[in-house]
Amino acid sequence: VAAGDKERLGELLEPLHSADIADFLEQVDSAHRREILFLAGNKIDGDVLSELDEVLREEVIEFLPKEVLDEAVRELETDDVVDLVEDLEDEQQEAILDALEDADRVAVEQALTYPEFSAGRLMQREVVAAPEHWLVGDAIDYLRETEEDLPEQFYHVFVVDPKMAPLGYVTLGKLLSAKRSTPLSDLFEDSFRTIPVLQDEEDVAYAFNQYHLISAPVVDDGGRLIGMITIDDAMGVLDEEHEEDILRLAGVGESSLSDRVIETTKQRFPWLAVNLVTAILASLVIAQFEETIAQFVALAVLMPIVASMGGNAGTQSLTVAVRAIATKDLSPSNVWRVVRREALVGLTNGVIFAVVMGVIGVLWFGTPMLGVVIGVAMVVNLVVAGLAGILIPVALERFGIDPALASGAFVTTVTDVVGFFAFLALAGAVLL
């Protein structure tokens, strides 16, 4: 393909959906990407740019001929342009804004004045609004007349009062099937709710998911209708939030497969640095028992098992807690019930693994007391792991820190320190 056969490449890209073209560009390496853009730049339209990973957007925009870029940008709805330009550098942002028609440019610039990650950035300004006294027939006539200026996708007609405050909405299905003489207000849906323009996009996505919304009106401080958010935007946010949670839990910040070595190294570094500090803390605990270990080297062989089991049990509780906080299932009213459950689960699994490991310890090293020591340390560490796994994320959340980001480091520190200490201190007391 990269042999410079322009027509063949054009044919190959032609039937692909813009999302698939974007994926294709993400998967080839940088040199090939440039060649493809050079040969088939005209296949890159606004939708492909929207779908591209942020990291690659700048690169692709830089290599696209100006006329292709301008054309691509003009095709997009304003909310997609906002999404496209918000992370670009000033120079590229300016170039794209220049390509827009004046009205669109103003709309995009206004959207950019709302804080990042707010409903204002997510919404599109194109909405269909109707006065409260309208009948179904009025609304249908209005839609037929304004055909050209309708949003590309819309699912509701919003009904507003004279001050533009949304009162309710009517689905297009109801509009189509009702009699022309029915007042719009007779067809209002129960699911109606408005979204404040400054609301966090995470809460917007939660509302869409929780209340099964398809579209919702966005209102300003005065309660006036200024735009709408549709479910596909909310689905995109939900997807990003999940991605963020899962990556943060693993100690990887924002990241993407398209990142280069240096960026990736930088993203991974902070968590590894935190882990080094916590690992050294655990080592300091071990160092307190150097003499005990010197007299009984089996302890050095077995101690990582206690710490590792605690770390795993802690990660389990922690992940369940972080998820429950994200989905708002964990609240002050049930937190103590969950804490009690985690402690009991830790105790139960602790006892089971204590017996198993105790037996293994005895068989392996032939010292019954060693089996008892590792068993007791295991129980202690699994109970502590269960408690830490739930209490640490809840506490972080209360201090306004994202529990997905920071909990892991705290929980494994606790389980390492407790695991090594319980095992070695007990061994020192009992075996020597």
Add this chain to the structure above:
Amino acid sequence: VAAGDKERLGELLEPLHSADIADFLEQVDSAHRREILFLAGNKIDGDVLSELDEVLREEVIEFLPKEVLDEAVRELETDDVVDLVEDLEDEQQEAILDALEDADRVAVEQALTYPEFSAGRLMQREVVAAPEHWLVGDAIDYLRETEEDLPEQFYHVFVVDPKMAPLGYVTLGKLLSAKRSTPLSDLFEDSFRTIPVLQDEEDVAYAFNQYHLISAPVVDDGGRLIGMITIDDAMGVLDEEHEEDILRLAGVGESSLSDRVIETTKQRFPWLAVNLVTAILASLVIAQFEETIAQFVALAVLMPIVASMGGNAGTQSLTVAVRAIATKDLSPSNVWRVVRREALVGLTNGVIFAVVMGVIGVLWFGTPMLGVVIGVAMVVNLVVAGLAGILIPVALERFGIDPALASGAFVTTVTDVVGFFAFLALAGAVLL
């Protein structure tokens, strides 16, 4: 509230959305829940049942008066009934099916014949289909006439050929704004794609997210239209898939805050058991070097640091890889590029932390060679962690095993074994 004040409870629940009532029931404990159901059972409608966590559904259904339950079930669309009954025990399932009208009952039973997690379980049978020769006016007249029997929510009119094969679809917005004389086929949307009834629900959700679908026709083996899937169903699946991934990565199977101690213990047990085996493997490696440790106890103090850093770096790579596989961003065409990147990232971070840890080792124990040993072991383990973190999930995926479920155990085994071995073997060779 639980003081038996029936009216007050009714007033409190009245303004709540069914999803919020379900959340409320999930957050109180079992005894309170029964009391609430006893006092305000009539507030529990079909939507509340749909929103409830699976674990609690059986309990709530059991305690609801039969007439309330029957009423609740009859309100629901067939796809929601399928979702409600598919995990219930036979007896409860039968009771709910009995409450349905005959036509609905047949539809639900038919849906249950499709495999679990397939498009057939997700779809609703109510669709709006139009023959290919229809004009906009025909479609609108048809919608007006069949008002009563229309699906509660729909966004497209599907156009089918005489054999019921879907040819394209028209959005309701276009239908409302176009002239009555326009043929439906002039208004077809580009986004149109059909979904085979046996397609995995995960792939359905992927298609909705990737191609920004709102609704899509479901076809049987012969390509005939048999139902439709809407974006809110797909959003639900996406949410569940994410939940599954995040919990599986942490070694927690399906789980919910409503589970009891025994279920939770059982869910957590298998992964802890796997971890015990891998931890023992690592201990066997340490056991090979008992004499070395006995002569130089500082090794026992420092060895967990090397293993822990490797485990963390491995988890980072692994999580990125698992996500990329789930979003289909990692494919045979770019896997080697990503592997090379992970190795380089491991090398870079490895060298940085090797220097840091080497210096700490020297300062702490006053033995320059110990600093060199821990540094080299750190580099080796971080490179191996990067490689294992990407190659293990890719290999598991190729063998048809969910990488989210199994990768963690393999990766930490590799980093523990390599970490302990590299550090202790090198130390044995150099220091003694």
